[in-house]
Amino acid sequence: MEGNRDYDEFIQRVRSESDILTTVSTYVSMKKKGNRYWGCCPFHNENTPSFSVVPDQGFFYCFGCHAGGNVFKFISLIENISYFEAVKLQAERLNIPLPQREKTEQEMLQEQKIADLRKVHEMARDFFHSCLTRTAYGLPAKEYLVQRGIKEETIEKFQLGFAPPAWDKMLAAFKQRGIAESILLEAGLVAERKTGGFYDRFRNRVIIPICDERGRVVGFGGRVLDDSQPKYLNSPETVLFNKRNLLFGLDQAQRAIKEAGYAIVVEGYMDAIAVYSYGVKNVVASLGTAFTVEQCKKLLRYAPGIYFAYDSDSAGQNATIRALSIVRETGANVKVIVLPDGKDPDEFIRRHGADEFRLLIKDALPLVEYRIKHALSVADYTTLEGKVKVLAELLPILAELHNAVELNAYIARISQVLSIDEGVIRSELQKSAGKNRQPAGFRDNSNKRFAVKRVDNAILRAGRYVIKTLWQEPSVLGYVQAKLTVGEVQNKLHCEILQFIAASSKENRVIDDVTASHALSQEANVELSHCLVEDFGQEDRLELFDDCIRTIRLAHLNQLYEEHRLRADELERMGDEGFIRELAESQRIKNEINEL
DSSP, rough: HHHHHHHHHHHHHHHHOOOOHHHHHTOOOOOEEEEEEEEEEEOOOOOSSOOEEEEEEEEHHHHHHOOOOOHHHHHHHHHHHOHHHHHHHHHHHHTTOOOOOOHHHHHHHHHHHHHHHHHHHHHHHHHHHHHHHHSGGGGHHHHHHTTTOOOOOOOOOOTTTTEOSSHEEEEHHHHHTTTOHHHHHHHHHHHTTSSSSSSESSSEEEEEEEOOOOOOEEEEEESSSEEEESSEEEEEOOOOOOOTOOOBBBHHHHHHHHHHTTEEEESSSHHHHHHHTTOOOOOEEEEOOOOHHHHHHHHHHTTTTEEEEESHHHHHHHHHHHHHHHHHHOOOOEEEOSSSSTOOOHHHHHHHHHHHHHHHHHHEEHHHHHHHHHHHSSSOTTSHHHHHHHHHHHHHHHHHHHHHHHHHHHHHHHHHHHOOOHHHHHHHHHHHHHHTSGGGGGBBBBBBBBOOOOOHHHHHHHHHHHHHHHOOOOGHHHHHHHHOOOGGGOOOOHHHHHHHHHHHHHHTOOOHHHHHHHHHHHHHHHHHHHHHOOOOSSSHHHHHHHHHHHHHHHHHHHHHHHHHHHHHHHHHTTTTTTHHHHHHHHHHHHHHHHHH
8 A cells, every 4th residue: 555655646746747738849839829729739640730738737638639638648649658657757857756665685686787787888888989999909990980981970979889809808808897707798798618718799890889769778789890790790688688679779869750750760770870970860770680569669659650761682672571561550650761773771872872862761652552562573463373462462451541542542553553353352352351340441540540520519518518617616516416416417428527526526535637547437538638628718607507507407307308208108009007107207307397
């Protein structure tokens, strides 16, 4: 219980020190109109602002895609993280420490090991960088980097280094400084000899420090200066270094990715460094491994777009297809930058310059366009076997399309190219999607929102005004309960919110966005945001409040009246004298309606 209380107090402190307008404004340009601020929604594409924030209430709501909630909900949506991760992220931004519990001896040992690993990684980065920039050892590496167009400022920006050719140069230097061989082995900086003893893992290589998104060194990549093998050597997997979760250069590229609205993903860190050094700074690399779901989710925290610029050889194109299969269902705006003549990004930008590379970005192909082009390039679609192969590759992609116009256009185009009837393609598309469900392209996606037009009736607006008034003035709860019971409220979400307010008041619990976020369903939290952000004009508040209560009660009475009237008709047809009782009750309700 003590831990729960600490947790609750921690969240309340973070919430009290958070300003939702300041937080939202770091992602969205907001303008004030009345007591609200408006901007274009970051969760769906729009040109006319429908996204609103009311700072006094601490809520946001989009009248287009109907996203809503408090500051933590906004962070969780925009960063694509869980609610509690959003709380922790905001606490970190506000320099509020997480509540501490007493740690076990094993946990303390693990924390110390991680601290030691971080320290030795920083020392290794400085060692390699000094070898490159301050010693004669680094002259061949410097010459190599110059040949590749890597400038001094880029060397400093990425803290590039060089590992001397000696077997134990770094090991000896670190032992002199009292660093244990065991921690160097744990960090992957040395390897163990079969005959006993240790030797430097990285030798005679340009060294690229690999950082996490917070800029902390977690591993290294080494590139040979000639054509010897292996060309690239990475740190082994450690507590800090997990290639599935890391993207090289993300610490440097975060701001540029947010500003551009998309990240450019290349295969290797030398590609990323070259592209960055030519001024295209929204670039990251997937460390030569297959692009992963974890990396995709990480990028979507910063921008909705992911552009792949893998090598244009067959291996690079196959890697692109695998990557596209990973991101296809995430809701990302996916495109492929097509590099000509079997080149990689590093070679292309050095030969043709940044302007030509930006033209390739401008002409990047949407996912479906690229898949069609690729499928047609690897199969002989003049044969029946080739047609079947191309169609089989494209059907899953077509099934992901949301826009019917776009889908129809692609079906017509594929039909023409393959000389297959459109009806056959549609039939196969339906089969591939499954007999009992629509193609995936017609389903919503949890990471991509769409504007949905809703028509609000008077009863719904009345409920929202009652909830907004109760939220702002809890003292009127008794007045509402005297006029209206929760059971008389037809809207289920409004019922849930009113029950939460009543229960909190009865138990003297705090009523705010934090307690609501825990107590209410996700749908009710969104509806609560709508209630509090809604503008009800400048009418007399007391009169409007009574009118809204009356509207809700009248809706309930009209429903009751119809139920009893229909029941009376049914009983009369059956010859049951109970119809007289039902008629009397319906008349009583009618009289009450007339009085209201």
